[in-house]
Amino acid sequence: MNGLYDMHCHIIPGVDDGARTLRDSMEILRDERAQGVENIILTPHFRMNMFETSRDVVEKNYRALVEQAGKEFPEMKLYLGCEFHSNHDMTDMLRTDPRYRMCGTRYVLLEFSSAHDTGYIRNRSYTLISSGFTPVIAHCERYSPVYRHIDFAEELCDMGAMLQVNAASVLGMDGFGMKMFCRKMLKRGLVSFIGSDAHNTSDRSTHIGECADFVEKKYGSHTARRIFIHNPQMFTADQL
Secondary structure, eight states: OOSEEEOSBOOSTTSSSSOOSHHHHHHHHHHHHHTTEEEEEEOOEEBTTTBOOOHHHHHHHHHHHHHHHHHHOTTOEEEEOOEEEOOTTHHHHHHHOGGGSSTTSSEEEEEOOTTOOHHHHHHHHHHHHHTTOEEEETTGGGOHHHHTOHHHHHHHHHHTOEEEEEHHHHTTTTOHHHHHHHHHHHHTTOOOEEEOOBOSSSSSOOOHHHHHHHHHHHHOHHHHHIIIIITTHHHHGGGO
């Protein structure tokens, strides 16, 4: 399948808990390219009191990566997004600075904590939707209110949120329970995006190509193309 996207990864060097150096970043990009990925939305963390790297520093390191990547992978397109951890000031922050969104669009890759309950996830998601944003809930299989109650996942989709799962979870690398949950979600058509959430080339690598092959064989070419190509294009349409 040509034109694969990885829409969730931590490859920009020195800005979060992903790649530390430009050399690390290039190793991950080689892994991405070997998996058949041609388009990558780089999503460095923003989380208060944990990952608060200046957006200016993020952009500077992003540009350095784009320059280096262009020498080895001129066909690969790199875009700048963000994985934004939910907080009570998020609406104002997202309105004020589009760099916290996915490529400056209305879509927000929204992360929660394992401690967040159903009410918090519902309320924070609704707050974004009512403010004109579309939350893309990052690796939703990690949150117990979601994976223990798939009907809540359906409720979030009905509300207007979109759900992302990790490739490693679909393939069973994060445990049997997450694998079965992700596959139920795929069967019900609740998964809008699959990202790598790659941080390195060892224990948190890409697996996008492997996962795309699996989804295509198990759920059909239409589903695979929707998840790995057409839906992520919504983030980059105005930049093509």
